[in-house]
Amino acid sequence: MGRKITVAASTLNQWALDFEGNLDRILQSILEAKELGATFRTGPELEICGYSCEDHFYESDTFLHSWEVLAELLTAPLCKDILIDVGMPIMHKNVAYNCRVIFLNKKVLLIRPKLTLCDSGNYRESRWFTSWKKIRTVEDFYLPRMISTITGQKVVPIGDGVISTLDTCIGFEICEELWCASSSHIPLSLDGVEIICNGSGSHSELRKGYVMVDLVKNATMKCGGCYIYSNLRGCDGQRVYFDGVSCIALNGNMLSRAKQFALAEVEVVSATIDLEDIRSYRNMKRSNAHLASSSESYPRVFVDFSLSPEHDATLPFARPIVWDFLTPEEEIAQGPACWLWDYLRRSGQGGFFLPLSGGVDSSSTAVIVYSMCTLIMNSVHQGGGKVATNTDQKLLADLRRIVGDPEYVPKSSQDLCDRFLVTCYMGTENSSKETHKRAELLAQSIGSYHMSITIDRVVTTCIDIFSHVTGLKPKFAVNGGCPRQNLALQNIQARVRMVLSYLFAQLMLWTRGRPGGLLVLGSANVDESLRGYLTKYDCSSADINPIGGISKTDLKRFMIYAKDQFKIDILEEIIDAPPTAELEPLKEGKLAQTDEEDMGMTYEELSQFGRLRKIDSCGPFSMYCKLVHTWAGNLTPKQVADRVKHFFRCYAINRHKMTVLTPSYHAESYSPEDNRFDLRPFLYRANWSWQFRAIDKQVAFITSVKRQNADNSQNSQKKSSDTFGNLRTGVTV
Template identity: 30%
Template sequence: MKLIRVGAAVLNQTPLDWDGNRDRILEAIELARSQSVSILCLPELCITGYGCEDAFHAPGTQSMAVRVLEEILPHTQGMIVSLGLPVMYHGSLYNAACLVVDGEVVGLACKQNLAGEGIHYEPRWFKPWPSMRQSTIDFAGRTLPIGDIVFECGDVRLGFEICEDAWVAERPGSLLATHGVDLILNPSASHFAFGKHEIRKRFVIEGSRAFQVGYVYANLLGNESGRAIYDGDAMIAASGNLLALGERFSYREVQVIAADVDINNIRMNRARSGSFRPVIATEAWKPVKSKFAFPDRDPVRTEVKASPWESSPTIKEEEFTRAVSLALLDYCRKSRSRGFVVSLSGGADSSGVSVLIASMVRFALAEIGAEKLASKMPYLPKLANAKTSHDFVRQLLSCVYQSTRNSGDVTRNAARTLAVAIGADYLEFDVDPLVQHYIQMVAGAIGRELDWKQDDLALQNIQARTRSPGVWMLANLRGALLLATSNRSEAAVGYATMDGDTSGGLSPIAGIDKAFLRKWLRWMQKEGPQGLAPITELSVVTDQPPTAELRPPSAKQTDEDDLMPYEVLDAIERAAIRDKLSPTDIQRAIGPDFPHYSVDQMAFWIERFFVLFARNQWKRERYAPSFHLDDENLDPKTWCRFPILSGGFARELAEFKRSRGDNQ
């Protein structure tokens, strides 16, 4: 039995936060040392931060990363540590994992497969390193090996799969295994998406079994750079068995999990495998050797325990609440905002945003306590006196109900009831005099009265836009972040007033559809996330049909009357945007899912969707940053690109109409 204590570190880093990133790395190293870890894997590009974007190309970024690395080296005595940073070699930039052994850099392993889909743009900054190629580089005052490297530390062989390397069909791990690697380290920056945790767990466990290795997977945590959320997934496996599993969505900025890996058992399993075909290294591809003495260890039994909510039948609701709540706190503190302002209409969207902020506070208090939560925002000294959830929410969240003559008692009561229930600071603005002033001013200028028959859209929009300046002013006065409250379903068809409900510096629910949001609010009302009590007062919101409440009460306006049922809208959106189906194919694909609607009715809604989607791309271009949650995102800056000016699907819709005519 040859036991090696390995560790995976989880870090909540920030791009270009040199001192903060260094200090969190040092904290992780000390935590690992306290757990007797000999080999520690830290996340991808942990020194610079993963989300530096075009700043990666700045020579100053690269040189500063090396300086910070040198500050870290003295703290790695007696350990083997992998640290990520960008490295310039022969005029190209590479995403590298720097292996440090007993305080000295021994080599740089470079990423071979770059993430260039969805929210990732790595090929814009980095070049992929070719498999089985090694070279040397002058780095930090020494000549070091760089490339696709096997490291031999003492008598233990290490190799790397860096994030995307493990997601491709031809994983580097298969080649590493043939060269007798005992441990594979995977430093990652793998963004959160619904259900992604299970995929990661499968490739970690299966990789350790198929390659007959120990596998150490470390990921980032929190809202690192604005849009992507990292769940802090960390795992250690060996020979197909999961040995350690980290806690996801933690409010602690540094975590380390550790486990003992039996190297002799790994080698024996490999020797017994009839399918294993070793490769005898050539002169061009020999391991990089360094001296390291691993301490003798007695076996310690560890039990893998996942958080109870991980196996919940409402896992999507759990993940949504935990991911966005953590992201809101990180966005607030990293932007140095003094809390949030929400224009609380009493409807589902603004209520959902407000509840997420309250959940943020409740999760943080449950995990790290009042003192540590207050310390995360030292620029808000009043938080030092806060003790309860309501104390914190009142300091961090201002909710404003803004009425016009078209507002009703139902929404006003809903807004007030919810704000009181979660502990928010609640205010009311009467903006109707301002709305009437604008109407009269424009009517006087054009020489006619405005009426709902011919001026419906303009009269609706002026109410929403008039609500914007007051909440912006309040946000400015309090140094707070104004949150926009539009959801993805509305973004798809432009059912939002620019400079109205889209006003804000962050749009936290723009990545989620309205149908799920309504379901989630009912879940928050009746069940809530494990460990937190439900917010029963949400019944005042969930009992209402969604309405913009911009027409006179006699119109009995609802969102779904204006658009279509949200379940239908979301199904069309997924088929059209995510799956790239034509109108005709969508009718065939989703029609059977909605048998209670006629063929003609479904066709009308499909046509409406395509027309509105193309017409409103300019709105999506102007949305405040939103969080990425799944592969149905409409954010044009990170996921779903579409021309602002286009043909508007005119030919496709014409063919769709002709095909329906043929079928009748």
């Protein structure tokens, strides 16, 4: 009797509405699964159409083309004699469902809709889909004629059912069902389902990776069984990046896993398991065995097919592996880099243009592009510079198309960076020699095509036009100007840089004899966006921003990591330099302006404000109530109140800037992206009168309590002192 089976999980870099490319990648994954000896293959969530179709799920075309792709899969000779599970949207009784479709040898066996939808953070699934409410129930689904012609079936089961083969039973979860409080894998396991697969679309976020691993391991540790987790990889048309990490677990142990970040569009992992290990593990858990005896049964769809070979004695079974988690610094080095590569090759552009100031933000953006070049080099030059796999051939073809050279093979990461990245230091009379030098040395280290220009003439011309019309000439504050004049003179420098960035981005490849244009990269970090510490339509306005979801604190840690990882010595000097916009006049040739002084708060404080505002859902009053204890050792209640009020005033008056925020790689759980990840208004009452009064009352109360406690303490000490004195003199009280 067969007892060993080989199963496969597919990691796919799908793209919303790219039906042709998505089909090719699904077929490639099936081919690789069969080559690994697998008899069952599962894939990511909505892999046929792409996860981020969003309002395209309202279009009948999206459903039609998904069925057409399924028809191609059903008729593909490659799909013979392997049980296949794919994800696609399906309309049933005029209701759209996010579904898994399980088929074998031109027969659709089961359509399994998603039971629990995700509507938090980056996700709005219930805007397009409905959850299946009929638990442990299936009903008839009438197949489209194009599918019936292939399968000979008119009706197939749809609903919360499982597949029963000759040797085992397979059940299904879809993404959120693993994360929610009422996961399906528990009742499935108690009903004897031995293999549970999860087609997922889970995005990358700093410090999040361990959560999924913990959920999968615990699912199989509590109930026993094999759990197959398949996740999307890549940027499928949105700010999020799906980080892959498909894996296979058995009885609480990880057996196999895919890479967290990689340029490969298809990665298949497999594991050979012994079904008897599941049965023994479950039988020994006596409490679960007693629960199983009374569990409700799932509808079973029987298929005359065995996942295990008739003679399996020679099959080696998988051993547990140790999961090595990436540090946040490694996640920053790899995640945004992969996101940039996806965006570049799918946008049809020829590279990136970056205004390089020599500060931490723009420098870290440049280093992330260099990290992307390094990842490409590592993929192309595998073993003596020879391209090894079909995936690498595809990557090399994309690379040659982008650089416009059909014979190009990069010699080094610096060589590639010279082709991909144009950097430009845009100095003014307010710029320091130090930042100019740091920008040049960094560009030399990474190999970017670098320029240094002075924009004073353009700025002066803009100011002269204003003066000609009004008869007035604005001045900086140090020269006697008012705050409005001072701010306007800073903003015009920043906005001129944005205009020049797009001019150079559109024409630089023309000057170098190459086709196409460049994508302008932004470099405003998540904390500056949250505070609104940026000029609207300045050089933070760009096509995409790889660091827009990363905090200043994490960026500095990344730079420390990158200095050693990529051997870029100048990064140490950049890290140590005080952050500055360099938009106000220098004082005796030295900086007179720093970011933290301008903002009235530190970057560390900004991170705390952001986490409390978004993650803990704090308004002004509740934020004060938390911070008054957190900062009690350093600040008085009044000082904490002043900082909280200052943050919320700045947040309110600058919130409108989020409506034009450059699309950014999502990395931080307190990202302020307007109407995407952060659904808050952009017009506020800036004085927060009611909320601030509540803070003032709380400050007064805490102050009075502290004063009363101090008085009581003094009285107590005096009384103790008097008592001690009386005892020494023999006087009784």
